Amino acid sequence: MATHFKIDGLKAEIEGKEILKGLSLEIKGGEIHAIMGPNGTGKSTLASALMGHPKYEVTDGSVELNGEDVLEMAVDERARAGLFLAMQYPSEIAGVTNSDFLRSAINARREEGNEISLIKFIRQMEGKMKELEMNPEFAHRYLNEGFSGGEKKRNEILQMLLLDPSIVILDEIDSGLDIDALKIVANGVNTMRSEDRGFLIITHYQRLLNYIKPDFVHVMMQGRIVKSGGPELAERLENEGYDWVKEELGIVDETVGQEA
């Protein structure tokens, strides 16, 4: 079945503060959507709420993946249904090696008794690590522990490559990356482009979009999408900033849920 991801009127709050104020977006297989916007406009909240972070409470709206109610699912069920979030700040977990973690994640998608063989797993992992120009030693390091910002981001992309999701959300994957790392990460994403996979790329900067060409660009302010367009919108934002959008829409403060 063709991938179809539908967010409708999503509202979410953290610690009683409403951050998402009715956000709607539809992503089909093969499409790349970019969400841009200044700091504090609710972009990362959107990513966390979609994945089901325990601190965020969805108060209204719906999210469907191929007709299934995502909001009814626990975090692990969402992942197994095909949702993947490359996080802005991935957790560090001491004592759990990257390879043990990856194997557990792959096996979580397989029936008991049908686990991936160790040899096959290692071959897959090493192959993908090579594509991302990761030092093979990272397989045996503890999960994200002592990784630099850029290494963590590559590790997120490695997981994406191995888990083969149908909807990929990249939350500020470009922050903290130098240009070479950015190209590698973008290349990893581009190899994953396919008719049955949709992408949602959250970013501050147009820079990343030079390497990953989006089909749709959305601007987020005050907890909702305020403007949508094609790739040309990203370029204009890069050249002219966000002020013209605010002016056009009569927005004075674009942020949401910030302390005065």
Next chain:
Amino acid sequence: MTTQTILPIDRETLAALSQNNNEPAWLSALRLEALELAGQLELPIVEKQKISRWNLDTYGTYTKSPAIQSVNELPESLQSLVKLEENSSVLVQRNSSVVFQQLSAELAAKGVIFTDLQTAIEKHADLVQKYLFQAVKKDENRLAALHTAIWNGGVFVYVPKNVEVDLPLQAVLMADDANATFAPHVLLIADSNSRVTYVDNYLSTDAIGVDQVVHNGVVEVFVNAGANVRFASVHHLNATNVTYRRAVVENDGRIEWIIGEMHNGNAVSETMSVLKGNGSSSDMKVICTGTNDQKLSITTKAVHFGKSSDSQMFTRAVMRDQASAIINGITKIEKGATKANGEQTEKVLMLSPKARGDANPILLIDEDDVTAGHAASVGQVNPEQVYYLMSRGISKQDAERLIIHGFLAPVISEIPLENVQDQLRSLTERKLGQ
């Protein structure tokens, strides 16, 4: 005496037992003297655990188990622990006596001694007498005195000067008789510039009544100048467990302790390094698990006398159900131990709302020219970590299991024998699995 202490054995029986075992006069005298002390001394002071309410009186009687010819005669649960090959060195104590021992010919030729302590007293009396009960003293408290009086079986290791032992020496000490005293004493002497790794397992079977027999054991390690000792020990007993481990480290010597306190019963354990020599060092890694209504007091301690001595302590405990653990880390630096350094970390992970864990880092420093540090934390499984693992499709239960194993991994991975590592992993799984 103001309080009447009921002793597990009377003077006449103890004297007769010592005589039956052909023990030398000095040892018989020591046992009897210690028995008298046991009647006079108080229980050790154990912070925040009322050990006077524990079962500390059931010792059974000395019961000699018949020797066995091969490890196959042992209960199955033990066999997986011992991989006996021609060049392995293995010793097995069952209840009150040692029933099996093998020392590789190569080590024997180098002068290494690895035998039960009772045999060592017969054959190497001078050596044993010089060290026995010099690190843990008979008059420290009632339990130490009682151990001195009734110890049995036991392990004796001597590594001569400049000898390096490559393969670990292994001991298995087991209790499976509800009427037998189980009080092994381990004495390990590493002479100057020698190197040795020793691994042991203490365990009891599920035989009826064995969970009532108190284990009261002592470990003494002497690390002479420039020697290096790795001492790994996993305890998995169903009964009350009392263990004092102590190492005395001379100039430039090094002791590494790797300890798994995986009991099912209440336990008091103290692992201590006395850094006597200049440049001596100690590294302690301890893990501990508690379930049901277990009460645990786990102490690590380093006492610095030597200049430029170094101690590292690392304790991790996981508690569930109503289990409670008091984790003490004590770094004591004496006056004159200049340039000493002591670092310690205690971490407790609690899996149930009623579980309790106290981490108490204690620094006692009488010298100015030193460095010392401590860190302690008590908490639950980090929800951010669980979320991260779950976001990759891993179930909540598996996510927590991975995190708990990861929490204990830094110690488990240090165990020098692979099959003992595996055992420790499966013990963790069994004790902490949901």
